[in-house]
Amino acid sequence: MKAADLFSHTEFKEVLNVISDGLFFSDGTGNTLWVNDASEKILNTPKEKLIGKNVTELEAENIMNPSVTRLVLESRNTITTLQSSYGGRKYIVTGHLLRLEEEDLVVVHSRDITNAVATSDKLEETERLIRNYSREIKQMKDQPLPPKQKFIGSGKSFRDLNDLVEKAAGVNTTILITGETGVGKNAVAEQIHELSDRHNKPFVHINCGAIPESLFESELFGYKKGAFTGANTAGKAGLVKMAEGGTLFLDEISEIPIHLQPKLLQLLQNKTYLPVGETATQEADIRIIAATNKDLYEMMEKGSFREDLYYRLNIVPIYVPSLKERPEDIFPLLQSNLKYFNHLHGEMKHFSSQVIDILLNYEWSGNIRELENLVERLVVTSRASKITPEDLPEKIQSFSSEAATYILKDDESLNEAMERIEKSIISETYRKYKTTRKAADVLGMSQSGVMRRIKKYGIKPDQQ
Known part of the structure; x- marks a missing residue:
């Protein structure tokens, strides 16, 4: 059978046209015998202009470049290459040489790999980004960690606090920092130290609530050699000594044992202290800052905090506002x-x-x-x-x-919603602060304005 006879059967050609891959058939001299519909589309040329022409002519017309058929006939082997069509699509093209009884037949098979190439390109791009990202992360990890910025803010409350901190840093007196838990009282103390003329000296932070009562005096003031059973044989310098020339920060000052408060008062008043087991007092060149989240005045009235110590601590009070x-x-x-x-x-x-x-x-x-x-x-x-x-x-x-409930309810006007929200805010503020004066300060209103709304809404201090 001659190669050309294969394409005399209509049913055979219909089967080949169903295939989505391109099929290009030529004889042993490179003359085009037949192409299926997919190959016609890939080459962007009607079958009539392809069939009967030699592949060298088609190659000269740049319809195919290079001609895989020509390469197969020259090498007498299977050839595979990558080609692009007019539309920019990419194809993997493979030419096969078939030896029939009477002559050779070359079959060129073309498969569209545009999407696969695009996916591969995206994969390569993703891998490149991952490599860059990993390199950036490594560079970040190799860089020294910058110091954490602790004293941060921009609003009026913070500006007022910052002004007071700057003024307090310029005087060598005792400071009492108050505020809720977690507001940053230690950051305020550190800022005062950094802005003071003691900034190049030690800043010693003592959490008074974390030291066992039995060890508090020896930890704070130190002790002499052999002062008590179990003591270090060489003695020990206390935290006051460690803060020499700098700042001693007494955090949670409310937790200091009542029987040790007179000794702390001596340190505050005279800047002298007596280590455990010693008979002679020692002088201390330190600046003392204390902090608490409790009401020391209330503790003083109840007898759990000395009155003279309270007033000695409270020379320059600094209140640190909450985030609210x-x-x-x-x-x-x-x-x-x-x-x-x-x-x-x-x-x-x-x-x-x-x-x-x-x-x-x-x-x-x-x-x-x-x-x-x-x-x-x-x-x-x-x-x-x-x-x-x-x-x-x-x-x-x-x-x-x-x-999200602060939106208009069914059948509620805007004015009604505003009054409902206003009542809720004023009620909660009045309940928390107990007095109209303090509520007015927090809300930024006049006291008379708060009183009018309390009367209007029938609010009581204990109303939730």
């Missing part, structure tokens, strides 16, 4: 901590706009400490680079759902 009182500082605190913990853990996370909205309106009962812990948790546990509401703890997600 300085909401404008929440965003810079979030961003600063996100940058720090990204660097610390080698991540490149960022907050979605929805998360920022939720966190700006969250109550932050744990203040800055809660904020810092949350940001680190999100950097470590979020699965994607963008931190979304689904990454937030259930507690905050629930709070966000509750906050």
Whole structure:
């Protein structure tokens, strides 16, 4: 059978036209015998202009370049190459030489691999990005961790606090820092030390609540050799001695044992102290800063804190507002901590706009400490680079759902909704602070304005 006879059967050609791959047939001299519909489309040339022509002519007309048929006939072997069509699509083209009884037949098979190449290109691009990303992470980890910025804010409350801190840093007197748990009282103490003329001397932080009562005196003032059973045979310098020339920060001052308060008073008044077992007092060149989240005045009235010690500590009082009182500082605190913990853990996370909205309106009962812990948790546990509401703890997600109730209820006008919200805010503030004067200060209103609304809404101090 001659090769040309194969294509005299209509049914045979119909079967070949069903195939989506291109099929190009030529005889042993390179003359085109027949092409299927797919090959016609790939070559962008009608069958009538292909059949009967030699592949060298078609190659000269740039219809195919190179001609795989020509390469097969020259090499007498199977040839595979990659070619592009007019439309920019890519094909893997394989030519086969078939030896029939009377003559040779060359079959060229073309398969569209455009999508596969694109996927491969994307894979290579992804791998390149991963390599770059890994390199950036390694560079970040190799860089020294910058110091954590602790004293952050931009609102009026923070500016007022910063002004007071700067003034306090310039005088060598005792300071009492008060505020809720987690507001950053230690950061305020450190800032005062850094701005003072003692900044190049030690800053010794003592948590009075963390030292056992039986060891408090010896830890604070030190002890002489052999002062008590189990003591270091060489004696020990106390924390006061370690702070010489610098600042001694007494955190949680309310926890100092009542029987040791007179000795602390001596240190405050005379800048002298007596190590355990010694008979001669020692002088201390230190600046003392104390901090507490408790009401020392109330403790004084109850007899659990000495009156003379209270007044000696409270020479320059500094109140650190909670995050509820300085909401404008929440965003810079979030961003600063996100940058720090990204660097610390080698991540490149960022907050979605929805998360920022939720966190700006969250109550932050744990203040800055809660904020810092949350940001680190999100950097470590979020699965994607963008931190979304689904990454937030259930507690905050629930709070966000509750906050969403501040929208118009069914059959409620805007004025009615505003009054409902106003009543809720004033009621909660009055319940918390107990007096109209303090509530007015917190709300930024006049006292008479608060009193009018309390009367209007029938609010009582214990109303939830």
